[in-house]
Amino acid sequence: MEGEEQNLIANLLEVEESANAFVDAARVEADKILAGARAHADSEYDRKFKEMVSSLEESCEKKIRELNAEHSSSLSSYRDEISKTNKDTDAFDKYLQSVL
Secondary structure (H helix, E strand, C coil): CCCHHHHHHHHHHHHHHHHHHHHHHHHHHHHHHHHHHHHHHHHHHHHHHHHHHHHHHHHHHHHHHHHHHHHHHHHEEEEEEEEEEEECCCHHHHHHHHCC
C-alpha cells in the first residue's frame, strides 16, 4: 500500500509539473499576444494621432488665410472710406484752438 501511495503521489507531482509547464507556456504565449496587440494599438494610435494633427493644422492654416484675407479686405475698405472723406482743416484748426 505504501508503494502505491508513493506512486500516486509521484504521479500527482508529475501531473502538477506538467500543468505548471502548460501554464508557463500559456503565460509566455499570452505575453506574446499582448505585446503584439499593444504594438498594433500603439501603431494605430500614432497613425490616427498624426492624421488628426495634420487635419487640425490644415484647418487652422485655412482659417488663418481666411482671417488674413478678411482683415486685408476690411482694412482696404476702411482706408478707401477714409481717403474719400473731405478734410476740413479750418474747422480742425478752430477745434484745436478752442481745446487748447
